[in-house]
Amino acid sequence: MGISRRGLFKAGTAAAGGAVLVGYQSAAHATDAPPRLPQGIRPYRELYKNWDGAIVAAELWSYDVRNAQEVVTLANWAHANGWTIRARGYRHNWSPLTVAEGTPATAKVLLLNTTKHMDSCYMHGTTVVAQAGISMNSLVRHIADRKRGFTNMPAPGDVTVAGVLAVNGHGTALPARGEKRQQGATFGSLSNTVHALTAVVWDEASDQYTLKTFQRTDPEIGPFLTSMGRAFLTEVQLQTNPMEHYRCRTWTHISVRDLFAAPEKAGHWSLSSMIDRVGRVGLIWYTFTDKPWIQQWEVAPRRSFGSRPTITPYNFPFADRLPSPVPELLGQVVAGNQHLAPAFSKAVYATTATSLTTTLARDMWGPAHHFQHFVKPTTLRVSAGSHVFITRRDQLQRVVHEFTEFFSAKLKEYQDRGEFPINSCMELRITGIDDPGEVDVEGAVAPSLSGIAPVPGRPELDTGVWLDVLTLPGTPGQEKFFQELEHFIGLELTRYGVARPEWAKRFAHTERGAWTDEYQLKELIPSLVPGWDHAKATFHKYDPHRIFTAPLHDAMGI
Template identity: 35%
Template sequence: SLEAVVWDPGTGRHVVRTFGREDAAIGPLLVHMGRALVTSATLQLGADVNLRCLSRTDVPASELYAPPALAGPRSFQALAEASGRVESTWFPFTECPWVRVWSAEPERPAGSLSLDKPYPYTFANWVAREDSDAAAAWLRETPSRTPAFLGLARALAQAGLDLTGTRDVWGPSRFTTLHVKPSTLRYHVSGHAILCRRADLQRVASEFHRAVEDLLEAARIRGAFPVNGPVDLRATGLDHAGPGQAEALLSPIRPRPDHPDWDCALWAEVLTLPGTPGAMRFFTDLEAWMLGNYTGDYASVRVEWAKGWAYSPAGPWTGPGMLEGHIPRGFTEGYGRGWREALEGLRALDPAGIFGSPFLDRLTKAR
């Protein structure tokens, strides 16, 4: 359940109201884009499980993201099928990504480091804000330093895993899955979720990786280096509601009833330091490519609300085609009134738009 500040027509004022997960009115509140004020939430959790996380830095990107016809046992999909949990971090202009594979292990495997707290990769979480800003300024001054900078970042990650003994860690999932703190480099991050069939996961990952490589190479030829951070890919299941529970209407990974075969999502993130020249052009081009590639019965793209999306040369959250077209369609196709249902629910709980903003008003205007 959750508690939210909502309009009460009976009293003519805003009140705190409790919504159970079985209450249809909770659907728009579960993912509300900031268009509501949730004051508390009560979560139902299962028992924690012990997970082992193995970090690999020996799989070339050409093998990890190989086209499906060439994919082998160390491909992204093969690793996901073997354990169900995989994430890759590729530093552009380098050969081998940092791949993390989680597996359920009730007992500590021999050789695994037992964790008693989260964030084991301390080598990645020590950057002061002024140092992050200095790195961004250094690369803005001479963008051609970017390949060397990314090579250094990748080398530091590999050395950090060895020096801290964290290539093989084990413990409660809350310790082995939480690994990024606010004290890492301060990146701008684009974020999208690609809904697809599990059988197509390798194709989705391979095509995305190739598109990023092609766009970066085209930029390099122009003398531009718009991406100076890693590219992260992560595979997950979808956001299924339990029996009798209301769906999260605006969840990026809400299942499509007209595509029950789309049973997983690939989360794709590209990171770059703020102010990097050419970054907005790159993100605009990449997003346009994604929308044109993952279509029809193959796959569909949704935005990760907490990250950057709807790009134009002016920056994130500005692209009219996304704001006024693709995003509403993405939550309407397969649902009938999906997008409109969510917006009507939010407006009913806050008819005066107290929790709105000019940006949200543009995004959520009736269509």
């Protein structure tokens, strides 16, 4: 199309780092349409662009799939004609599990958009049955109207439920000390709430693709619970818990010295102490600042005096309408003036601290999902490299202390050379693991490919520390920085547990970019995920013709 990736990003951030172009449709031409399509299937051309704009593909063939049976029909068409089909949701992802950067318009790929029609749900007792394309916004509103909720889910609401399950999307939640888990609650990822799911699979007996429903007790369901996009789900059944209310307090005055102190020096404001008190803590630490933005959610059935009641989710509007001088500084950084990165981060911090007060967002109270959802489509689009580190809860403070010490030292090292590869922030989320014991189904199977799947023989490793580093797309030097960060997490921190990549984000870095380290992709990562071989065999059984694959799946041999 003659539009560069950098050009698209600049166009999307010029106003204020807000909304960016996420797709462009054009009419299909009969002369170049996919061959021998089933009757009634009328695809269109669409530019594919992911969340941060780092993956841009030419006008690919897309279709707004209407129901599960139509997915089956197209799966059999794809097999017969040498094509692949990929589920396409809201494209709120970073990794090329759907489309690879630069995929040409001639590629035999048909994207099936599930968000237009496969977006309904209904309650079945205390579980919710949802079609694959329903957004988390809609799903959560539906169950909240029935006084139900989830303990852990991602911050953005513009993601499909199937997309969340593909990458074991999570939030931030551990039980506070002494807290009793509610029936239906799980402190792992959303993958751990699944009771049953329906997927499109190859049936050897009938020699065709068909629908198959897997129950949570079926040993073969494990790979589908966190599929990495290697399967096409059409419907899921999820357990819910009684809706909780949270008191959300936000802090910007606590220094990193106190928050990330060494365990022997940890006090009242250390991260581990805060989690012990309330269980649910998330933080955003803007680079080149010394006081993170901390969100603390405390289970509170009744509103405390002074807490502002909330009406809807997304209670931080300043995150989407950054005032001057933030947009101007952002524009300068995007334009290549990387030395302004510290000034940009400090301006964002100052805006956050001031706006939390002026919008009365320092102390709020409402249903849990009002705070669990806080990232909107208009939030600044940044690239993210992330790993989860599985450790003992009593080692949590040690892990974050050593990681943040390394992160700070590495930023300083680059800064001293006049380089600023990380110009956004670092985020920390803390969860439990995907413990089958928290599923209300006896004999439940663990998600095979979950980043927080239990570590065999290590039951003491019960806590997931999600280490997420973010920077503007295309920032010079980020590949090398992420590579060094991965080596530290995978070598130094492993004294305290096990590191795994977050499938939705960037991983396996070399200086050539993410997903280019062949050793990690083919050997190291499979060795760190205990269900890898089982998942590989299961996917081969149920998709032997590999019609549900992207190039990253091929690179990882799964």
